Amino acid sequence: MQHSAMLSALLARVEETRAMIGSAWPYHADPETGIWETVPDGDWCGGHWVECLRIAGRLEGRPELIEEARERTEWLRPKLEKDDQFRGHRFYYSAARLYAETGDPQLRALALAAAYALRAMAIPQNGAMPIGHEVQVKSTTLASRRIVAVDNVHPNLRLDFWAARELGDPVFEAGARAMLDVTIRDFLRDDGSTVEFIEYHQTDDRILRHFTLLGIHDDSCWSRGQAWAIAGFLRGWQEFGDTRYRDAARATFGYWRDKVGDVAPPWDFEDPDGPVDTSASAIVVEQLARMAVSWGNAEAREVTGHLPQMLDALATHMRPGGRLVDGCFNRPRNFADRSELIWGTAYLLMALSYLEEGRVPC
Template sequence: MEFKESWQSALDNLCDRVLSIRSAIGDEWPYHSDPEQGVWDTTSDGDWCGGHWVECLRIAGELLGRQDLLDESAARTERLRQYLERDDMFRAHRFYYSAARQYAWTGESRFRTLALAGAYSVRSMAMASNGAMPIGTQVQVRSTTISGRDKVCIDNVHPNLILDWWAYKETGDSTFIEGARKHLDLSIRDFVLDDGSTLEFIDYDARTGKKLRHYTLLGAHDDSCWSRGQAWAIAGYLRAWEELREPRYLAMGKKLLGYWISNSNEHRIPPWDFKDPKIKESPQKVPLDTSAAAIVAEQLARISILQPLPREAKEVSDLTESFIDGLLNYVTNQDGNDNKPAGILLEGCFNQPKAYANRSELIWGTAYLLFALYYLKTGRIVE
C-alpha cells in the first residue's frame, strides 16, 4: 500500500503533537484535552492508557531521531512497574504497549521479564467456570466506578488478550492461546448480536459460569451498542485471526465491521453509541468518537502490512485507506486557521453519559492513529 503524502503530513503533525503534549504535561501522564481550552487533564499514574503514552514517545523518538524521547519512554515503563499486581484488565494494555515493545526495541531483558509478569498475572484472572476474562476488582478508568471478578465487558477481547499473543510467541506456553480462545468464543456466544452489534457488560455467576444479566456503563441504554466497545471487538477478533489464522475469527471481525460501516458516517467515524435514540431526532447533536475509529484503523493497518497477505483478508485490508483518510478529516493541520496546534485528533468521546470529555482530544485516539500510520510508513510493528 502506497504511503500517501497526506499520511506523511499527518504523521509529522502527530509527532509534533507528541512533543507539544510532552511539553505541556511534564512528569504527569496525558489523558484528555478540550481543544477549545487547550489544557491537558492529566493523571499521576497513567490510568488505563499509560502504556499508550510510552509507545507514543518511543515512536516519536524513533522517527525524529530523539534519544531523549526514547530514554523517557524507557523510564516511564519503569514507572508503571509498581502497578503490576493491580487486579485490573488494563494491565495487558499497560505492559504490552510499554514493556513488551520496549523489549522488542531495546532487547533489554528487564522489559521482557516485566511484560511476561504482566501476561501471567492477567491470564490468571480468567474465571475457572467458563474462561471469561473479567474487568478485575481494581480496574482503573477515570469517571467509572464499576469493578469485580464477575463482570465482563466487550472490551476484554482486546485489552485482556493483547499480552496473550505476545507471551505465547515468547514462551510457547499454550495456556495463553487456550485461554484466549475460551474468552473469544464465549464473547461470540454472549456479546455479539445477530445484526453484528455488541452488548457492553455481562455479569456472570463466577462459580457456575452462568450468565446473569447484561447492561451498559458507557452506552446509551442496556441494549445499546457503545461504539468504542464495538471497536475493541473488531480489533480483538481481527487480532485473534492475525495470530491464529482461524477463519471464525476473521468472519466475526467482518461481521462486526459490516455493522460499523452501515451505521457510521461517510468518514467511517461512528456516533458515540450506534443505538442512541437521539440519532433519529437530531443526529448532528450526537457526539462522534474518533478514538473508536482509531482503534479499528490501527488493527486494519496491522493486517494491511502482513506479508504475504492471505486472500481471505484482502476485504478487510482494503478498508484501511478509508479509515485513515476518514480520521484525517478530524486532525488539525498546519494550514488551519483556528489557531489550534497541528496534530490534534478532534471529536473523541470518552464518557457521554456523564458528559465527561465527550468532545475532546483523547490520548488513546492520538496513540492509535499514530500507531497505524507508523505501521504503514515503516511496514513493520515493533514487538
C-alpha cells in the same frame, strides 16, 4: 491531508504534549485550546503515552525519547500488582514494545510478569477475562472478578498474543481462544452489534445480567466497545487463522459499516445525532494497519481495503498542530465527550507508523 502529513503532525503533537505535561500523564485535551487534562499515574492508558514516546523516538532518531519511555514504564511498575484488565494495554504498549525496541531483558521480564498475572484472572467456568477488582478508569466506578466487558477481547489479549510467541507456552494461546470464543457466544448479537458488560454467576457458566455504563441503554451498541470487538476478532483471526474469528470480525465490522461506512461513528450507534468518537475509529484503523503490513492473507485485503478511506475520514477531525479531536470518553457523564483523547492519538500514531515503516514492532 496526506497520511505522511498526518504522521508528521502527530509527532509534533507528541513533542508539544511533552512540553505541556511535565511529569504528569496526558488524558484528554480541550478541543479548542489543546490544553491537556492530566492524571498523576497514567490511569488505564499510561501505556499508550509510553508508546507515543517510543514511536517518536524511533521515527525521529531521538534515543532520549526511548529512554523517557523506559523511565515512564518504570513509573507504571507498581500497577503490575493491580487486579485490573488494563494491565494488558499498560504493559504491552510499554514493556513488551520497548523490549522489542531495546532488547532489555528487564522489560521482557516485566511484560511476562504482567502476561502471567492477567492470564491468572480468567474465570474458571468459561475462560472469560474479567475487569478485575481494581480496574482503573477515572470516569467509571465498577470492579469485579465476575463482570466481563466486551473491551476485554482487546486489552486482556495483547499480552497473550505476545507471550505465546515469546515463550511458546500453550496457556496463552488457549486463554486467548477461550476469551474470543466466549465473546462470540455471549456478547455478539445476531445483527453483529455487541453487548458492553455481562455479569456471570459465581460458580456456574451462566449469565446473570447484561448492561452498559458507557452506552445509551443496556441493549444499545456503544461504538468504542464495538471497535474493541472488531479489532480483537481481527487480531484473533490474524493470529490463529480460524474462520470463526474471521466471521465474527466480518459481522462486527459489517454492522459498523452498515451504520456509518468509513467515517467516525457516533458514540452509540442508537444515537446517530450525538457526539462522534474518533478514538473508536482509531482503534479499528490500528488493527487494519497491522494486518496491511504484516499479513499477506488474500481475504484480509477485503478488510484492509477500507484503511485509506478511514484514515482520510479521521484526517477531517485533525486540528492544526496534530490534535485528533472529537473523541468521546464518557457521554452518559458528559465527561470529555468531544475531546482529544490520548489513546485515540496513540492508535492513529501506531497505524501511521506501521505504514511508514512497513512493520509492526511486536
